[in-house]
Amino acid sequence: MEIVASLGKAMNKFNFKIIKPHNQSRLGKLSTAHGEIDTPVFMPVGTAATVKALKVEDIKASNSQIILANTYHLMLRPGEEVINLLGGVRKFMNWPGPILTDSGGFQVMSLGKLRSINEEGVTFKSQLDGSIFNLTPEKSVKIQCLLGSTITMCFDECTTWPSTFEDAKTSMELSMRWAQRSLDSYVERKGHAIFGIIQGSTYPELRQTSSKLLQDLNFPGYAIGGLAVGEGRDLMFKTLDSTVPTIDQSKPRYLMGVGKPEDIFGAVKRGIDMFDCVLPTRSGRNGQAFTSRGEVNIKNARHTKDPRPLDINCHCNTCNNYSRGYLHHLFKANEILGLILLSDHNINFYQSMMKQIRDAIKNENFETFSDSFLTKRSSGDIEEL
């Protein structure tokens, strides 16, 4: 089992180095206290201190270099104090590499009527037992510190979509004041960092204002939040077109919650370095596999007797050892191993895609590679036997 060489290797300084710019895209290396990260990078989501259905060994074998955990979920259960007592998220879940924690802002937005927001912060009801919690910038940053996060995210209000210009402006301005408070309460640690989150919905003017305000605070990295929330791919790309060029190009840029392979290609093209998304694991548990020829629903009866792997071009454990027929059987029989093998394949598909993206930037043929990858993806699944 191949282990990422630098996983868990202690670095002194948080540092981002652009190894090779290529048009708007960049090949980079992020150094952290808990290991190095080759960018553009995809971060598997470990919501509740586990990447669902996968063992840490599987995550390592997929060459994942950093995973994401959720402040919101972990503060509710088991609670940041418990995790801190047990050594922080990394020790808790036995993950030696870097962790990025989101601040809870996105989940709080999703709660809708269960939450109320004011200048101080957010009060909300736990989805687990209805008990009342509150989050402020100070508290979110403190929780992320207790969790032992390598990269802390500012607490923000993730603006809902669609929003009027006025609502988006008010929301963004609140997030910018919270960014200042997040930064003020952040405790510097070697090789750790806090990222600012640019908001402003799909309004270029608001995005630019937000970007400028955050850069005045000189964060070590910048995220673009409030996208992939229903606005569609075209509007997301347009927003990136107007936002990314406003960000200091020496800093890592993280597009939160994105996304499908097609989204990632378009965002890398526009200069994004970091991604996270639940899609590969969630889809895997639903029987949907990502392949070089598009998505495959393994529950479909056409796979019953198919001896072929999910993707002949994939070299993951699932594709090396299991037929579509077997995977179909596991899903029909509600066997846990089906969820495991498909989640594992999907994470491997994503990480292999990211590796190819990095190689293409290195070789200065990203656009050609992107065209050929996406054309093949849209060609549809292999013929039924």
Add this chain to the structure above:
Amino acid sequence: MEIVASLGKAMNKFNFKIIKPHNQSRLGKLSTAHGEIDTPVFMPVGTAATVKALKVEDIKASNSQIILANTYHLMLRPGEEVINLLGGVRKFMNWPGPILTDSGGFQVMSLGKLRSINEEGVTFKSQLDGSIFNLTPEKSVKIQCLLGSTITMCFDECTTWPSTFEDAKTSMELSMRWAQRSLDSYVERKGHAIFGIIQGSTYPELRQTSSKLLQDLNFPGYAIGGLAVGEGRDLMFKTLDSTVPTIDQSKPRYLMGVGKPEDIFGAVKRGIDMFDCVLPTRSGRNGQAFTSRGEVNIKNARHTKDPRPLDINCHCNTCNNYSRGYLHHLFKANEILGLILLSDHNINFYQSMMKQIRDAIKNENFETFSDSFLTKRSSGDIEEL
């Protein structure tokens, strides 16, 4: 990851060698077409061509040498023809070692009113969709052949408990006629075998008659069926006391569906060589862990902040890397990884126990080891922190 050296190594002949007898216990080695098996052996149950929640790599790493699959479940879904088309159970599920298939007799008994039995065989309704299936000795043996089973079991009627002497006698006699028909329809293949199953409920006289009748047919191995079906440990041991000595001592003896660690020790003491049971995996999925100090319910709130492993004496991946606190969290959060890690631990606990049992027989101190192991098991879990 340690891989059992002989797993999947082709052997020419089906052969059972007693390496060391020790009182009634025996250290042995079973050679099959698909690898060698050290006895006494525990066979994890892979009902639907997957040991629930575990990857084949996990099973190998636990030093399991043979697994069991179920004719009944596999004939219903995906069907023996599909599995045969996809290379047999072993290739289907990517397990290189030997497979033992039960004949369906036990599951058919469990169906109660959904089945009817006559001299020819059994007709039953599928638990999946209500469609009608039938099983006869000839059909069960043919299905097991299509599944590619290393060790085929005779089709029998697993006698319910309690049964009157007359009912148990009638049932046993039917099973004995079915054993002859099973053997007649079995196709010899190098390194493969078919085992007879001794029935007769808890009546020594019937067990002895059954044992004699089967031995007249000269099977390569003998199972004791119809136990661990509610009769209790004492009556099970008594039945073993009267049955085991009637079996040709040069042949492997398999006690079907057993059991708890305490059952296994008592049966090894009485000369049993092979075991299978769903307990380690089923308990694992229910949050119950087997430890050297008895069972632990990881869902219990006392484990919330506990940094200690399930069992300090266990060297499995789960105990090496995860705290009780983390495992507790995974179960409270309904995370699939909890099921994986506890199932994995339990299979490792069982296989480590079997290894210690074999070592104790080899060193002629099985009784002493048994006493100390079982005394410690009954001492109860470690104190709460």
